[in-house]
Amino acid sequence: MPKIRAEKKSRVHNEIAKQGIMFNKSFGQHILKNPLIIQSMVEKAAVRPTDIILEIGPGTGNMTIKLLEKSKKVVACEVDPRMVAELQKRVQGTPYQAKLQVLIGDVLKADLPFFDLCVANVPYQISSPLVFKLLLHRPLFRCAVLMFQREFAERLVAKPGDKLYCRLSINTQLLARVDMLMKVGKNNFRPPPKVESNVVRIEPRNPPPPINYQEWDGLTRIAFIRKNKTLSAAFKQSTVLSMLEKNYKLHCSLNNKLLPEEFDIKKMVNDILHKANAENNRARSMDIDDFINLLHAFNAKGIHFT
Template sequence: MPKIKTEKKSRVHNEVAKQGIMFNKDFGQHILKNPMIITAMLEKAALRPTDVVLEIGPGTGNMTMKLLEQAKKVVACEIDTRLVAELQKRVLGTPYQQKLHIMVGDALKTELPFFDLCVANVPYQISSPLVFKLLLHRPFFRCAVLMFQREFAQRLVAQPGDKLYCRLSVNTQLLARVDMLMKVGKNNFRPPPKVESSVVRIEPRNPPPPIPYREWDGLTRIAFTRKNKTLGAAFRQTSVLTALEKNYALHCSLNNVTIPEGFDVKAKIEEILTEVEADQKRARTMDIDDFMKLLHAFNKNGIHFS
């Protein structure tokens, strides 16, 4: 009988091989094995003994155990029940047992509790939605020290004009200050991922800018659909015009405003873009202030994005 190969789907992590745990690539399981990287991440987080720390994807608990040494409480969110059992085993009968609270499930679908800090080696496939789930979480947390795939981390900190500057960059920087902390080579993980990693520090802006985030998100979505095209070209797309016309009609209806006779949404949008001198601008060169100015001009004229 031919031998069934399982190596392609997952690899055995030596420390838990005896429990028969296979690492699941669908969950992005790459365990950080270098204790010096873990120590450096905790130092950058500036933990206090009174802190409640959220950890997403604790894996076998290498970072969790270090967090438990320094924090008041650790909330670990883990989707894989086999790793939950491994984590519970590590704290069983230790002073840390009472300090660890494990939430079993998908971090993106779980209602997160209060926390002061978030420290995590993030499963790479949930990077983007997790960043925004954290940034829109209330009450505010102090900061997050997170490990991401290197290119994703570079996008978070990219500035207007940079090759990697994108919607992710401007949306994140609207809500937080983001700093690159360190690079982490693939050999620091077991099994090694195919990509290099980086650690970033994210500090939410508190209070946040006085902007309806869904409106902002809708505007940047259109602008960055073709980030190298002019805004004039981006807003002349039929699908965009149709959606904005529908939003305008809804806005007028909700505010008891009569839609002007012969209203032409395309002409109105071109007028607004010209008024703020944005018609020939490209999203890849625009900063937060440029987008704020544009959003204000649209909203003032009854054009909405959510």
Template sequence: MPKIRAEKKSRVHKDVARQGIMFNKDFGQHILKNPMVITAMIQKSGLRPTDTVLEIGPGTGNMTVQLLEQVKKVIACEIDTRLVAELQKRVQGTHLKPKLEILVGDVLKMELPNFNICVANIPYQISSPLVFKLLHRPFFRCAVLMLQKEFAQRLVAKAGDKLYCRLSVNTQLLAVNTQLLARVDMLMNVGKNNFRPPPKVESAVVRIEPRNPPPPIVYAEWDGLTRIAFTRKNKTLGSAFKQTSVIAALEKNYKVHCSLNNLEIPDDFHMKEKIEEVITKADASEKRARTMDLDDFMTLLHAFNSEGIHFS
């Protein structure tokens, strides 16, 4: 048995060596090698000749070259200088070179440039912060992203669905917040063998289209409300808002609100009772986060805010 594993490992190393590049696991590098998947992602992005495309994680440039043939400009963000050199080599001496701009570094730490479309096969460990970052920048038309399949399924899950739950607190909150700020559609599933080296998980491609104009709410308020609700997603809201830490935080915010607006707080005021009153009036005491849709959350947020209770 050990001999079989050794032979398999040897074949993998020979294949990688033939490409001249050893892929870095720390960067989550899995190069998309299937040209049909690449073509499908590009077609689903609805490119126009006048577009500027942001590509995150271009790798060896399999997708980049196709993008360059169809648009005005491609801005490629790559953290690995070896792959940057490979990408530069592919366009050197061609008509595509003037259309390519390469930003070297961690995309999460840089200011995103202006772009119309984002197309990316991104490292899965940065999926959540990257989607969050994309949704909080100037308007763009859409993003077509390769994601871990389970993460993608949670982004598109609707209230009441089995997968409308937490992969982690941040992922589920991101799923709700993403659907608030954008329309999210599952485009296709992509098997492990479409990558080199194959990842341990299945993949999927989603299309994220920002809502324009964005909903008329303060995002920090929305984020604060959903964070409390999804901490106990299977509990009723009446139960979730009885937590001592939640009551204390909202009471602090309420006192700041009253101070700023010269409102007097009665001597017999109790924050716990105030919260219960708001939830009851909003007919939300028995509701659970896992079954609430966006309109439910916005109605509840308005009920709290109209009573001077804020989440940020």
């Protein structure tokens, strides 16, 4: 039995070596090899012939070719120059060459161009920052069909009260509608990753909610530090209180307001929580409306989270 396994392993390595590419684990490189899953992801994106598509981590171009067949243009972001060379070699001399634009470098540091759709097998270590880079990008795109590590995908769609419900869940769902599309086993990749994957569809809310996202993010950061504790306990922490006090004093000076006599940030915060009937609420079971109401209650009293 071990001999058969060893032979299979060496066959896989030889196959990769034939392409002249050794996959770089630090880039999270796992090439999606199953054409049915690639086809399904492209179909779920509902590509139009006029669409500009952003693809992140195109690898050797298995999905890129399918996207080029259906769209006006594909902008592929790739950090590994060897993969870029492989991709460009693949389209050279074909009608697709003129439709492909390659951006070499870290997508998190790049200025993204305009795009209608984003389709990607996302390198898992950049999942969270990438989701918010896309959702805060303007102008808004139509939708994204993205493959993530299964637990990350489940966090994206988790609802209040679910075990996996967290700050990622509520921050994403404020800005977008998120749907689970399909499960993808690890054997659909070369080399297979250690975890299972899921594909999700993310559709930005258009127009976006009329909320300062930095303020919102600051509030949910405090509430979810200990998602099972009450808000009253979360807001008692000295680091939280000193940050809110600093922000309140800045708000007063910018608006030519005198600081109230015997000012006490702790009492002020407790009063706001009490009047909003929120002191005994726990982040794990609060929905978007609960947090919007709480943010308005704090902002109305001049307390800000940025």
